[in-house]
Amino acid sequence: MKKSTILYYSKFILLLALTSYAQNDETSTYDKIWDKVTLYENAENSLISKFWLTGRLQGEYHSFDNDVSGDDHDDYDWRRFRFGFKATLLGDITLHSEADLGLENQGKPLYNNLTDTYFS
Numbered sequence: 564m565k566k567s568t569i570l571y572y573s574k575f576i577l578l579l580a581l582t583s584y585a586q587n588d589e590t591s592t593y594d595k596i597w598d599k600v601t602l603y604e605n606a607e608n609s610l611i612s613k614f615w616l617t618g619r620l621q622g623e624y625h626s627f628d629n630d631v632s633g634d635d636h637d638d639y640d641w642r643r644f645r646f647g648f649k650a651t652l653l654g655d656i657t658l659h660s661e662a663d664l665g666l667e668n669q670g671k672p673l674y675n676n677l678t679d680t681y682f683s
Contacts, residue, residue: 611652617661618646641666645678657683 603614621644626637647661659682663675 609654611650612654613649613651615649616647617649617659618644620644647679659683
């Protein structure tokens with residue numbers, strides 16, 4: 564097994580251990596991070612009472628060791644990155660908009676298209 568693979572898994576296990584340790588706190592690290600996505604909130608404002616960020620990132624990693632030929636291969640891929648916002652307008656109307664961004668669009672624009680835009 565390659566040193567980089569061992570190092571990768573060691574970091575992953577350490578991250579899991581720290582995450583479980585943080586959950587013993589009243590507020591977890593995960594919750595503290597997600598508390599930061601609300602950029603504006605004011606129930607008294609009749610036009611826009613809340614504005615927050617949304618999104619998701621999907622990646623994958625693979626690693627192959629070939630004992631016969633000695634060829635090793637490891638790589639990662641950013642499959643999908645969506646970034647957008649939600650806003651509560653006029654009391655109870657929610658505007659949601661999200662764009663698909665290509666993190667691996669080599670030589671192409673970062674923006675691909677809108678994936679969601681709607682009122683609810």
